[in-house]
Amino acid sequence: MTPADWSAPAAPGPLDATVVLPGSKSLTNRYLVLAALASGVSRLRRPLRSRDTELMAAALRSLGAGVEDATSSGHHADAAPDWIITPSALRGGRPIDCGLAGTVMRFLPPVAALCREPVAFDGDAQARVRPMAAILDALRGLGVEIEDEGRGTLPFEVRGTGTVTGGTVVMDASASSQYISALLLAGPRFEDGVTVVHDGKPVPSEPHITMTVETLRDAGADVDDSEANTWRVEPGELLPLDVTVEPDLSNAAPFLAAALVSGGTVRVPGWPQHTTQAGDRIRDVLDTMGADVHLSAEALAVTGDGTVSGLDVDLHDAAELTPVVAALAACADSPSIIRGVGHIRGHETDRITALATELAALGAEVTEREDGLRIDPRPLHGAPFATYADHRMVMAGALLALRAPGTVVADPGTVAKTLPTFVPLWERMLSGTA
Numbered sequence: 001m002t003p004a005d006w007s008a009p010a011a012p013g014p015l016d017a018t019v020v021l022p023g024s025k026s027l028t029n030r031y032l033v034l035a036a037l038a039s040g041v042s043r044l045r046r047p048l049r050s051r052d053t054e055l056m057a058a059a060l061r062s063l064g065a066g067v068e069d070a071t072s073s074g075h076h077a078d079a080a081p082d083w084i085i086t087p088s089a090l091r092g093g094r095p096i097d098c099g100l101a102g103t104v105m106r107f108l109p110p111v112a113a114l115c116r117e118p119v120a121f122d123g124d125a126q127a128r129v130r131p132m133a134a135i136l137d138a139l140r141g142l143g144v145e146i147e148d149e150g151r152g153t154l155p156f157e158v159r160g161t162g163t164v165t166g167g168t169v170v171m172d173a174s175a176s177s178q179y180i181s182a183l184l185l186a187g188p189r190f191e192d193g194v195t196v197v198h199d200g201k202p203v204p205s206e207p208h209i210t211m212t213v214e215t216l217r218d219a220g221a222d223v224d225d226s227e228a229n230t231w232r233v234e235p236g237e238l239l240p241l242d243v244t245v246e247p248d249l250s251n252a253a254p255f256l257a258a259a260l261v262s263g264g265t266v267r268v269p270g271w272p273q274h275t276t277q278a279g280d281r282i283r284d285v286l287d288t289m290g291a292d293v294h295l296s297a298e299a300l301a302v303t304g305d306g307t308v309s310g311l312d313v314d315l316h317d318a319a320e321l322t323p324v325v326a327a328l329a330a331c332a333d334s335p336s337i338i339r340g341v342g343h344i345r346g347h348e349t350d351r352i353t354a355l356a357t358e359l360a361a362l363g364a365e366v367t368e369r370e371d372g373l374r375i376d377p378r379p380l381h382g383a384p385f386a387t388y389a390d391h392r393m394v395m396a397g398a399l400l401a402l403r404a405p406g407t408v409v410a411d412p413g414t415v416a417k418t419l420p421t422f423v424p425l426w427e428r429m430l431s432g433t434a
Helices: 025-035 051-063 100-112 133-141 178-189 206-218 250-261 280-287 314-331 342-346 352-363 391-401 413-418 422-431
Strands: 014-019 043-045 066-070 082-086 119-122 145-147 155-158 165-171 193-197 230-233 241-245 264-269 292-295 297-303 313-314 334-338 365-369 372-376
Touching: 014 250, 014 422, 025 051, 025 082, 025 100, 025 178, 051 066, 051 100, 051 292, 051 413, 100 119, 100 133, 100 155, 100 178, 119 133, 133 145, 133 165, 133 178, 165 178, 178 193, 178 206, 178 230, 206 230, 206 314, 250 264, 250 280, 250 297, 250 314, 250 391, 250 422, 280 292, 280 314, 297 391, 314 334, 314 342, 314 352, 314 372, 314 391, 334 413, 342 352, 352 365, 352 372, 352 391, 391 413
Parallel strands: 014 264, 043 241, 165 193, 313 334
Antiparallel strands: 043 082, 066 082, 119 155, 145 155, 193 230, 264 297, 292 297, 334 372, 365 372
8 A cells, every 4th residue: 555545444334424515517617618708707606626627727817817716705614715707818828737627628629719829738648548539620620720740639739810710510529528518618709609510429428518508508698409419509798607506416426325335314415406417317326226315405315224226227428427336336236237338438547447447356246348337246355446547436446445344545636636625525424524
């Protein structure tokens, strides 16, 4: 074990905890982009502060926007400061570090195309294998000059002229819904707007496109999504925003799942009654796997008795839940099949292979499929659990440790990508102090 590893705690007994979570990464980064393109000063309340969102804020500053901290009256002691975003003329000329953030590397090239100076993009070593060709080719089709060494990945340089004509783009977005969201977010600033037509296998995580459409409408954009696989954004002014960011429902998944594995109840306050977050799907998954799930105006409460049922589930539209659901399946009393998530091979790591490898190391019988996993539960035992610089793998490892004492999770700090406080929140939940 290295000093950076984490001896994740086993279950101490039934839980009784309330876990307060910060805002959604997906919403925070969409609002940041729209605020930087708006006609006036915007305020984001209770945003997520994590590596991905701080990278987005820094990148927007590099492009010319002002992104500053502010504390509002009645601010909760545990809440992150608000962000005040002041738009300015997009200038470019400074490099952008994408880290391992898909939203930064995909959402910002269309914004960079509106700059008058070149913008160079690069990121972590793992980011250099994440597919980018679809969005780069789409921008080329709109007349934007891009140099990418012919690889269709990071690093690349966007050489904007200050304007983008816009128009219709036909693209295959079957590798990532982020390609579509990227064009839609910048579309109101294109001279003719943008129409995006998807031509290919079903788009993964389509709720994220719905989220993009709704955030655009929050900013006053005219969006037509009435036709299947076609999205049209009219050119026009984006209005300033003053919004409170919903809790991140995908980050809530491991905490709620812990109630099913350990028994007891875990509550997450502020769960929205209506949401575009794909992570809301965890409610149905936990119900199918044996939990009592109750949503009230105050919180979502999940109660379990320590038994977990297997399931057959298609997570195509909520693939970010796959690591937590796979960990739950390894704790179940019957086999499980997770389908429809082949695209997560191109996420922070090949999540299907990573999960198959690490679940097997703890004792589960796992069959890797082209689009998912079959998991046959077996008695689990503690072992080193590699995380592949993937925040969701850290969360899966923590959940598995509840049933496999002695599990050592590698590089827990990588969870800073979306939830820097994950480890102390987890330990507080198990100790009964959350």
